[in-house]
Amino acid sequence: MRWSELESADCPIARALSILGDRWTLMIVRDCFFGVHRFEAFQANLGISRTILRDRLAHLVQAGILVQRPYQDRPVRYDYVLSAKGKALNGVMLMLGEWGRTAVDGQPETQIRHRHQTCGHVLTPYVACAACGEEVVAKDVRAVRAA
Amino acid sequence: MRWSELESADCPIARALSILGDRWTLMIVRDCFFGVHRFEAFQANLGISRTILRDRLAHLVQAGILVQRPYQDRPVRYDYVLSAKGKALNGVMLMLGEWGRTAVDGQPETQIRHRHQTCGHVLTPYVACAACGEEVVAKDVRAVRAA
DNA sequence: TTAAGTGCATTTAGTTTATGGACTGACTAT
DNA sequence: ATAGTCAGTCCATAAACTAAATGCACTTAA
Numbered sequence: 001m002r003w004s005e006l007e008s009a010d011c012p013i014a015r016a017l018s019i020l021g022d023r024w025t026l027m028i029v030r031d032c033f034f035g036v037h038r039f040e041a042f043q044a045n046l047g048i049s050r051t052i053l054r055d056r057l058a059h060l061v062q063a064g065i066l067v068q069r070p071y072q073d074r075p076v077r078y079d080y081v082l083s084a085k086g087k088a089l090n091g092v093m094l095m096l097g098e099w100g101r102t103a104v105d106g107q108p109e110t111q112i113r114h115r116h117q118t119c120g121h122v123l124t125p126y127v128a129c130a131a132c133g134e135e136v137v138a139k140d141v142r143a144v145r146a147a
Numbered sequence: 148m149r150w151s152e153l154e155s156a157d158c159p160i161a162r163a164l165s166i167l168g169d170r171w172t173l174m175i176v177r178d179c180f181f182g183v184h185r186f187e188a189f190q191a192n193l194g195i196s197r198t199i200l201r202d203r204l205a206h207l208v209q210a211g212i213l214v215q216r217p218y219q220d221r222p223v224r225y226d227y228v229l230s231a232k233g234k235a236l237n238g239v240m241l242m243l244g245e246w247g248r249t250a251v252d253g254q255p256e257t258q259i260r261h262r263h264q265t266c267g268h269v270l271t272p273y274v275a276c277a278a279c280g281e282e283v284v285a286k287d288v289r290a291v292r293a294a
Numbered sequence: 295t296t297a298a299g300t301g302c303a304t305t306t307a308g309t310t311t312a313t314g315g316a317c318t319g320a321c322t323a324t
Numbered sequence: 325a326t327a328g329t330c331a332g333t334c335c336a337t338a339a340a341c342t343a344a345a346t347g348c349a350c351t352t353a354a
Contacts, residue, residue: 011259013177013240016247023168023312030160034290039331049313054332075320077330085250090285091242091274093160096167099239100159103232104166112158114288121278123288127238128275131268138229138237141261141270143181170341187301196342201303222349224301 019063020089024048024056026096029082029089032066037079065089094125166210167236171195171203173243176229176236179213184226212236241272 009015020026027046036045043053057080060066065086068078082089094114101111114123127136156162167173174193183192190200204227207213212233215225229236241261248258261270274283 011177011244012247012251013244014174014247015251016243017170017173019251020243021168021170021173023164026164026168027161030158033285040329043331049315050332051314051334052312055312072321074322075330077321087285088246088250090283090288091272092239092246094274094283094288095238095242096163097158097160099235100161100163103235104159104162112290112292115291116276116278116281116283117287117289118281119276119279121276122291123283124277125238125274125283126277127241127272128282129263129266129268130271130273131263132266133280134263134265135275136237136241136263136270136272138180138234140264141237141241142264143259144262144269145259185301186303197303198305198343199341219301219350221351222301 019059019065022056024052025060026093028053028056028060029065029086030093032080032082032086033090033093037081039079060086091125091127094123095127098125166206166212169203171199172207173240175200175203175207176212176233177240179227179229179233180237180240184228186226207233238272238274241270242274245272 009018020029024046027048028042031042031045036042039053039057042048042057043050046053048056057066061068061080063085064083066080067083069081070076071079097112097114101113115121116123128134129136156165167176171193174195175189178189178192183189186200186204189195189204190197193200195203204213208215208227210232211230213227214230216228217223218226244259244261248260262268263270275281276283
């Protein structure tokens with residue numbers, strides 16, 4: 001199966017991964033959440049090859065996750081900022097970071113975390129159910145077809 | 148930069164993606180959450196080439212996300228089940244699915260969702276803060292270095 | 295006791311994608 | 325003039341992926 005065939009899959013995870021599931025795309029999105037917006041900054045930060053960066057940015061723009069914004073004329077230059085659809089990835093990024101922090105070995109003392117501005121604490125994120133507000137754990141969910 | 152160099156990055160997202168950030172790994176993990184455990188089942192389900200499947204399963208085992216469990220002798224055959232570290236990816240998968248469902252176009256009527264067994268509702272997951280219990284939105288978090 | 299089937303692993307060859315470095319073009323600042 | 329900045333392109337090489345075939349250790353049915 002070719003990867004591109006996943007786009008039309010029934011499964012929302014498959015469709016999400018058809019956009020995000022390669023080696024660099026989510027790293028670029030992460031940088032956007034950290035305030036990186038320009039081509040040269042992504043390139044310097046990630047060490048990605050320029051060809052791939054061009055390609056990935058174009059895909060992210062086409063997917064509606066990033067939008068290009070002109071920041072100067074003569075010559076006109078664009079930077080890349082998260083759209084609403086891109087900002088909606090916040091939850092994914094937080095949970096991915098939390099998994100990386102707690103499940104993957106590393107030097108905890110040098111790790112980046114987040115502060116939750118509204119309560120002032122260092123953030124430990126978890127997934128909750130909108131209906132009951134309780135934490136959702138793997139054993140309590142069952143796949144169903146939507147009505 | 149070579150992808151493998153990310154493993155030792157300070158950022159937990161980078162470290163998570165050094166394990167999960169390729170085209171098939173998270174699809175395999177998704178299948179595990181849906182109860183798929185055997186080589187032939189992954190292969191039939193995903194249409195992935197056997198060579199890559201072998202490689203990805205080996206990586207997932209080596210990363211401690213899946214564990215091999217013998218399910219027969221003569222010849223001994225193993226299937227693959229999620230370890231605790233793998234089950235910890237539940238939150239990532241739920242948020243990824245929610246993003247795919249709400250942000251990526253598709254036919255909503257055929258989409259798979261989850262039921263939250265403890266309250267009985269179809270699950271709409273969101274990320275909450277362990278300290279205050281409130282929903283965490285992008286504008287309320289700021290990156291900090293951990294103490 | 296052959297024949298067909300299961301559940302993989304391995305090999306091969308061809309295609310696709312990624313990489314790193316040099317390069318271009320439009321400007322600005324000195 | 326000269327150098328620098330910035331987004332982006334081009335190209336040769338390297339790596340990753342695919343599909344299909346083959347091998348192997350067994351089991352079950354004929």
